[in-house]
Amino acid sequence: MITMDDIVRDGHPVLRQTAEAVELPPTERDKQQLADMIEFVKNSQDEDIAEKYGLRPGVGLAAPQINISKRMIAVHCEDEDGHLYSYALFNPRIVSHSVKRAYLATGEGCLSVDKSIPGFVPRYEKIRVKASTLEDEYIDIRLKGFPAIVFQHEIDHLNGIMFYDHIEKDRPFAEPDNAVAIGKS
Template identity: 35%
Template structure:
């Protein structure tokens, strides 16, 4: 398996809307496994294909501490929501800062998706798994969790990332980083 390259905000490809997967073939199965490997490598709990520059509706998730219960969802769709929203403390592998922010998410949802065996599955989920799936489906729709923040918080994140990118550019220019 392979570790795939992550895209980082403000990369415009993160705003792409992913296309449905028509056929679950060996390439999709390999993609799912590579996405899991990438997510584990970067110590995440979820990853959407758009975060690695692939415009397909596939997400991977594993919220367990031991990283032993991976979920791969093809063409996931929320089909039912419980009206109760609660604060979810979120970060993102594509937002390279350590801070997490509170986002209002539905506590309980029902989703429909396909698994790698091409079976249609429906899951009723809540709490962290619900928040994570909503976050990853947002990615498939070109939405980042920071889009839910105030303009001021969004601007601060944008400025921090630009500062980081400027330092990296300077170090590369000086041949400190290859």
């Protein structure tokens, strides 16, 4: 079981590396690591389990965050309508995106970053992602709003990019052009 002790923190070199593609079909070890990642994200959202094991709640996790430089992500979140997006993916890639942007009105956080870094993080409002699942299925999904933001955050980790890299340094709360705010401020 993955715990907060397994999460590498900001400054660790693996967080700035471009992760390697996972060879498909994945090995049993890769499958187990990805299964453990989605279990962690779900556990972190369960109040009893999170309290028992000292887990910070999260909606996504990328393999580099547990010191594995491979292209694997786990996402477990709901959109504004309460629709659940629960995915454990190998080699996810954004194949298209909207011109319109979006950002979280409350800013973004990260399990690998122990402090709050205020500011708006401009993302694409809509994205299309292709990837392989734990069940060896090839999927093509369209995402918008909050789930799209979560996927972009996690895929950024696979490319050595941290969320705060997107924040405008001199004007952290400058509203991004052509963007919609997601969530309450």
